[in-house]
Amino acid sequence: MDVQKENSMVKQKQMLAEHFMELSQVRETGKKVAYTFVPGNLTELIYAFDMLPVYPEINSLQSGMRQKSRDYIREAEEAGYSEDVCSYVKCDIGMMLQGNIGPTGQQLPPPDILLLSYTGCFVFMKWFENLKQFYPDAEIAMLHIPYQESGKIEAGAIEYVKQQLRNEVIPKFEKVSGKKFDADKLAEKMDLSASAEDLLVEVFDSARHKPSPIDAYFGGVYYIGPIFTAFRGSESCVEYYRELLNEVNYRVEKKLGPITPDGILENERFRLVVEGPPNWTHFRNFWQIFYEMGAVFVGSTYTRVGGIYDEGFRHSSQDPLRSMAEYCMGCYTNRNLPQRIDLLETFITRYHADGFLVNSIKSCNSFSAGQLVMMRELEERLEIPVGFIETDLVDPRYYSYSNIKNRLDSFFQMLDQRRPVKSAG
Amino acid sequence: MKVYLGIDLGSTTSKAVILDAGENIIGRGITNTRANYEVAAEIARMEAEFNSRFSLLKSRLMQEQNGSADWERIFEALESRFHFLQFKIRFEQLLEMMLHNSRQLDPSADPAGIKSLLNGIQPEILKRIRDRFFTGKVATSSEFFRDLFSSVYLHIIQDEDRSRFDQLLALYDRSITPVENKIIEFDFDALTREAIQLLAEEMELPEDLIHAHLDEVAKLSLEPDDYIGTGYGRQLLPFEKEHIKSEILCHAMGAHSCFPQTRTVLDIGGQDTKAIQVDSQGLVTSFQMNDRCAAGCGRYLGYIADEMNISVSELGPLAMKADHEANICSTCTVFAGAELREYLNLGEKKENILAGLHKAIVERAFALLARSGGVRNEFTFTGGVARNNAVVKYVGQLVTKNYGEIQINTHADSIFMGAMGAALFSARRNKQ
Numbered sequence: 001m002d003v004q005k006e007n008s009m010v011k012q013k014q015m016l017a018e019h020f021m022e023l024s025q026v027r028e029t030g031k032k033v034a035y036t037f038v039p040g041n042l043t044e045l046i047y048a049f050d051m052l053p054v055y056p057e058i059n060s061l062q063s064g065m066r067q068k069s070r071d072y073i074r075e076a077e078e079a080g081y082s083e084d085v086c087s088y089v090k091c092d093i094g095m096m097l098q099g100n101i102g103p104t105g106q107q108l109p110p111p112d113i114l115l116l117s118y119t120g121c122f123v124f125m126k127w128f129e130n131l132k133q134f135y136p137d138a139e140i141a142m143l144h145i146p147y148q149e150s151g152k153i154e155a156g157a158i159e160y161v162k163q164q165l166r167n168e169v170i171p172k173f174e175k176v177s178g179k180k181f182d183a184d185k186l187a188e189k190m191d192l193s194a195s196a197e198d199l200l201v202e203v204f205d206s207a208r209h210k211p212s213p214i215d216a217y218f219g220g221v222y223y224i225g226p227i228f229t230a231f232r233g234s235e236s237c238v239e240y241y242r243e244l245l246n247e248v249n250y251r252v253e254k255k256l257g258p259i260t261p262d263g264i265l266e267n268e269r270f271r272l273v274v275e276g277p278p279n280w281t282h283f284r285n286f287w288q289i290f291y292e293m294g295a296v297f298v299g300s301t302y303t304r305v306g307g308i309y310d311e312g313f314r315h316s317s318q319d320p321l322r323s324m325a326e327y328c329m330g331c332y333t334n335r336n337l338p339q340r341i342d343l344l345e346t347f348i349t350r351y352h353a354d355g356f357l358v359n360s361i362k363s364c365n366s367f368s369a370g371q372l373v374m375m376r377e378l379e380e381r382l383e384i385p386v387g388f389i390e391t392d393l394v395d396p397r398y399y400s401y402s403n404i405k406n407r408l409d410s411f412f413q414m415l416d417q418r419r420p421v422k423s424a425g
Numbered sequence: 426m427k428v429y430l431g432i433d434l435g436s437t438t439s440k441a442v443i444l445d446a447g448e449n450i451i452g453r454g455i456t457n458t459r460a461n462y463e464v465a466a467e468i469a470r471m472e473a474e475f476n477s478r479f480s481l482l483k484s485r486l487m488q489e490q491n492g493s494a495d496w497e498r499i500f501e502a503l504e505s506r507f508h509f510l511q512f513k514i515r516f517e518q519l520l521e522m523m524l525h526n527s528r529q530l531d532p533s534a535d536p537a538g539i540k541s542l543l544n545g546i547q548p549e550i551l552k553r554i555r556d557r558f559f560t561g562k563v564a565t566s567s568e569f570f571r572d573l574f575s576s577v578y579l580h581i582i583q584d585e586d587r588s589r590f591d592q593l594l595a596l597y598d599r600s601i602t603p604v605e606n607k608i609i610e611f612d613f614d615a616l617t618r619e620a621i622q623l624l625a626e627e628m629e630l631p632e633d634l635i636h637a638h639l640d641e642v643a644k645l646s647l648e649p650d651d652y653i654g655t656g657y658g659r660q661l662l663p664f665e666k667e668h669i670k671s672e673i674l675c676h677a678m679g680a681h682s683c684f685p686q687t688r689t690v691l692d693i694g695g696q697d698t699k700a701i702q703v704d705s706q707g708l709v710t711s712f713q714m715n716d717r718c719a720a721g722c723g724r725y726l727g728y729i730a731d732e733m734n735i736s737v738s739e740l741g742p743l744a745m746k747a748d749h750e751a752n753i754c755s756t757c758t759v760f761a762g763a764e765l766r767e768y769l770n771l772g773e774k775k776e777n778i779l780a781g782l783h784k785a786i787v788e789r790a791f792a793l794l795a796r797s798g799g800v801r802n803e804f805t806f807t808g809g810v811a812r813n814n815a816v817v818k819y820v821g822q823l824v825t826k827n828y829g830e831i832q833i834n835t836h837a838d839s840i841f842m843g844a845m846g847a848a849l850f851s852a853r854r855n856k857q
């Protein structure tokens with residue numbers, strides 16, 4: 001059966017195709033390229049210098065979805081990376097070893113600058129250290145983002161990040177791009193970012209409706225695409241979210257569930273909140289287990305790793321550097337465990353979830369730690385049924401359909417079993 | 426009469442439990458899970474049905490003749506003779522199949538000689554197995570047709586004619602599966618009468634009285650009013666979707682029904698270890714299962730037993746005789762086997778090695794238990810492995826060490842907990 005696609009999805013595909021086309025033509029256009037990470041990305045700044053961003057994690061997840069990650073991971077393991085190393089890293093390294101062919105089949109240009117924005121994931125540093133071996137001529141800019149250890153953004157931290165932007169990142173961008181920093185241009189992009197962010201928040205918040213018109217996890221992956229990657233701060237990004245919100249509002253009005261690869265989810269039976277990224281190598285198969293059970297995700301933390309906008313933060317043209325600092329520090333990956341639990345609690349209560357699920361990532365040492373504690377805390381705080389499964393990002397060897405299905409069958413039956421008791425009580 | 430059936434299709438054994446309308450267990454059945462799950466489920470069900478008829482017959486006789494006979498002992502002996510007669514029927518089919526297959530042997534293998542050898546050893550095999558049944562030496566919940574036959578057959582052919590050992594073994598290998606996968610419609614009434622006759626040769630029996638009740642009990646309809654299947658192989662049961670339930674929920678329900686104060690259930694089965702937290706109603710609140718690796722489950726014990734050339738049921742008692750535990754650190758079944766051999770080479774007593782292996786299993790299960798939130802209150806240990814006394818000993822030690830003085834429950838029916846939970850779900854949904 002053909003996968004059903006909405007206009008917004010088609011538009012996103014076009015945007016991505018154009019972006020990768022542009023990347024493949026940098027030799028002709030002379031545009032400079034910055035490799036950077038999704039959490040705490042400075043896309044507006046990159047574009048303010050007329051440079052183009054490349055996101056290694058996105059390339060890895062795309063390789064996973066396109067069934068290329070197995071080969072890439074093998075390649076990286078042959079080069080000495082152990083089985084326990086983050087599979088995004090191995091997939092990216094393997095891709096480079098095999099010629100750096102991007103998801104559209106076009107070769108990706110080498111980086112002119114490696115912009116390391118360090119937001120919570122300690123693997124990022126090692127990853128870029130290794131990339132530096134591949135690209136010895138690339139400039140390196142390191143943006144150190146203080147972790148929210150105390151559960152809030154400390155006063156000195158903003159100034160600390162601003163100083164790095166002012167004294168480290170911007171001068172290096174100027175050097176690489178050969179252009180002077182243009183504050184007005186950046187401010188303009190920041191305003192466009194804020195507009196897209198307003199729309200995204202409305203999309204996510206539509207999950208308060210019953211049935212939920214969106215799937216905030218599997219569908220959410222598509223919803224966050226433009227804003228997490230190469231398009232934040234652009235007109236096309238705002239247009240995308242306007243289109244998406246129209247589609248969502250239409251579904252709200254018609255009381256329709258979200259679109260799945262097999263059509264509209266018709267009988268919403270379970271509303272879930274999830275912690276942890278989805279598996280990419282078996283994305284559709286994984287999703288199918290849920291939608292076939294009538295399960296819809298009304299909230300997910302994965303869709304906040306590239307920025308949290310639900311609590312009011314917006315990129316701002318008033319003090320762009322301050323705004324970028326706050327953005328980077330506010331990403332989900334940069335928050336401590338109690339903050340992550342609080343956010344999940346908000347999702348569970350605001351979107352009336354029936355259950356909470358953790359999809360723990362086998363090869364992620366940064367964020368899989370602590371998930372059991374989070375799960376137990378939520379179970380105790382909210383008396384909500386909880387479930388735990390384990391897959392991987394892009395290593396297909398760690399996706400065991402029968403094990404996952406077995407656990408999820410039990411999880412759904414557990415939700416069913418507890419429902420009448422809860423309402424009777 | 427109204428009865429409810431629960432079937433637990435595990436990776437190693439398939440279990441069935443029949444409940445009456447008052448949720449009392451009236452019958453249990455168990456068999457080895459073979460490649461054909463449908464057959465395994467049907468055999469377990471039939472065994473539970475026969476067991477139900479025996480328990481109904483016993484309770485009627487006890488009511489009528491209260492205290493005048495030792496009905497418990499009589500029925501234990503009667504059922505073991507019934508099982509022997511069942512064994513004999515399948516045994517005859519196996520022998521027929523082996524004789525048939527012997528015709529296809531290469532002429533150089535002397536098929537005629539093999540045939541006459543098989544015919545020659547037949548009475549001895551049957552006699553040895555009969556003795557085991559009649560003296561109560563068959564562990565009915567872990568020794569099945571295949572195990573019983575092969576253990577005796579292999580000994581005999583080894584002693585009989587070593588030069589033909591490989592051919593005789595190959596003949597058995599070729600014949601056992603089709604015979605094992607055949608559903609035999611045993612005639613309960615006729616077989617029980619035959620069993621009564623056998624028993625009457627050994628002890629005084631009120632035969633007329635038993636026969637009078639047997640006439641009625643054999644005719645009782647025990648067709649389940651409702652049924653639920655669970656376990657590792659549940660999706661392969663020939664059941665409709667509404668008759669299938671997750672084994673996590675069933676094990677929790679079974680354990681909770683036996684011990685209502687239970688809040689944490691540890692189940693170690695053939696290939697799964699499950700740590701389950703339940704609420705006061707027996708409803709599951711969270712669970713953890715082993716992923717990717719089944720070291721520390723029942724199959725691990727089976728492998729170790731094979732490595733040591735002893736039966737699974739001997740493992741626990743041997744480990745209980747240890748004076749200390751050898752330090753086994755492997756979390757992998759195969760490597761644990763290598764460690765075992767290394768210790769044997771070093772001259773360590775096998776009891777101590779086994780004790781170390783048992784402790785290693787339990788430590789592994791406790792890691793999973795910790796992931797599920799630990800032991801919250803009364804703790805119930807279920808699954809086939811809970812029948813191993815050495816495992817139970819280390820579970821007790823570790824619960825106390827890690828969680829303090831907590832009530833620890835094990836049940837004689839621990840292996841039937843999943844099937845019992847399934848049967849309970851089916852009984853209860855019909856009350857609603």
